[in-house]
Amino acid sequence: MEIGIIGLPGSGKTTLFNSLTRGKAETRAFAGGAVEPNVGVVKVPDRRLEGLQLLLKPKRLVPAEVKYVDVAVAPDKREGLSGPARSHLTKTDALISVARAFTDETVPLSGGVDPWRDIGAMSADLVLADLVIAEHRLQRIGESLKGAKSPERENLVKEQAFVERVRASLESGVAVRDQGLSKDEGRTAESYQFLSSKPLLVVLNIGEGQLPQAVAVEEEAKKRYPRFNAAAICAKLEMELGQLSDAEASEFRLAMGVGEGAMQRIIRLSFDLMGMVSFFSTASGEVRAWTVRRDTPAPRAAGKIHSDMERGFIRAEVVAYNDLVKCGSMAEAKKHGLLRLEGKNYLVQDGDVITFLFSV
């Protein structure tokens, strides 16, 4: 699970990265043109884990993890997202686009602060990078068609028509994610590694002084960009609080009237964006959250834990988290018939608590 952080130079990408990961990457470090991205792993908060802890009293709780990648785009030789940044973004599952809303004379910005303009520019950049991809692909198809015979020829012609349609929509500014592709088309599109097909969260980086308006800023973002999820935070303050001990940070938050959990919320929002589901394993005194795509069959989900479990899959014992909590224990859930035995065609649901039975 990987989430890429993008945004115009100086929007606060690295500051946000640091506040998410409690990292200490140098802000403004890329202004000189270095292009190694910052990478950090973060635990995904999940209330259900706390619920399972109370119920099952495991020795260990292991939350799901997500990786954040702060991709530097050197402002001096900026080729937009078609440049070196692209290769770091293709493998991500979702994107956070940071837009600068804070004012600070010491951080120069040409054209003045205008987050709405920047959000538009960033999404246009994604579309532009994909237009380049689509055009390359069409060129390649054109070349292959020259010597192609049936049935390869028919396949190429079909693909050509598809890419041509995607290209035309991109040209009129429509992101791949908004083109209403069918499931099959979406799978085909996946192989082209488009960027504008990825789910996107807009983070408005507001200044400390704007914190009381955070909710209003988010509402305006939703009005202007109804297709995007948006959240307003002060990345700099969060980064600074993230470097303190929990107790100290709480004290500061109280004094400044900043709520807890702004970062937890961003992590959760960006995680949910990927459309993944979580299931929980409870074996050997450990409750652990696992992340799979929606509609993953039980054996493949088991394979996340261990490849032997997928190979030797027999069945899954499943209870929905909510049912387990309602019953208060596994034994009670079983008594009420809520502990189900599921076979290899079962599609794992969000919040399933699962024990896999297997033999190799």
Ligand SMILES: Nc1nc2c(ncn2[C@@H]2O[C@H](COP(=O)(O)OP(=O)(O)OP(=O)(O)O)[C@@H](O)[C@H]2O)c(=O)[nH]1
């Ligand atoms: N006043 C203020 N400054 C901020 C805020 N967020 C970031 N900054 C400052 O803005 C500058 C740029 O922040 P970075 O996080 O380095 O921005 P970036 O998007 O990573 O920049 P590049 O990697 O160079 O593209 C730094 O000096 C930050 O301290 C904020 O909320 N308020």
Ligand SMILES: [Mg+2]
């Ligand atoms: Mg940076």
